Amino acid sequence: MANWRPPADMTARVEHFDPRPGGRYRMVLVYPDGSVSHGKSSEHEDVIDGRFVEIFPDERLVEEVQFESDDPRFQGTMTITTLLVPVRDGTRLTITATNVPPGISESDHRTGMEATLRNLANFVE
Structure with missing residues (x-):
């Protein structure tokens, strides 16, 4: 997760990981040195507390993320659903997010999710 989840040039460290329904994880996304971005949790970090809602191996993963x-613009619970569907030459992976905090613009969120998918493709290839 720390290898493929962080968007763009960010890095991550996983501080807790309990991969079962109801299990929780804590991940810290770190902005690169010299970045003009300001983190949601501190100047250079986004701290994410997640909970695995559903885990159906090789089919679906549902997470709740805070x-x-x-800053109230970044608070609330976002739901991330990952679907895996077998296709002729591999697996189609689709990630959707609902209840994205209003402080995250749609374009920034899309860019981050696209980077995550590219990272995951590079990780598994």
Whole structure:
């Protein structure tokens, strides 16, 4: 997860990981040195607390995610659903997110999710 989840030039460290329904994880996304972006949790970090809602191996993963932030624009629970569908030459993976905090623009969110998918493709190839 730390290898493929962080968008763009960010890095990640996983501080807790319990991959079962109801299990939780905590991941810290770190912005690169010199970045003009400001983190949601601190100047250079986004801290994510996640919970695995459903895990159906090789089919579907549903997570509830919250950013640790004092800014109400980044608070709330986002749901991320990952679907895996067998196709002729492999697997089609689709990630959707609902209830994205209003402080995250649609274009920034799309860019981040696209980077995550590219990272995952590179990781598994």
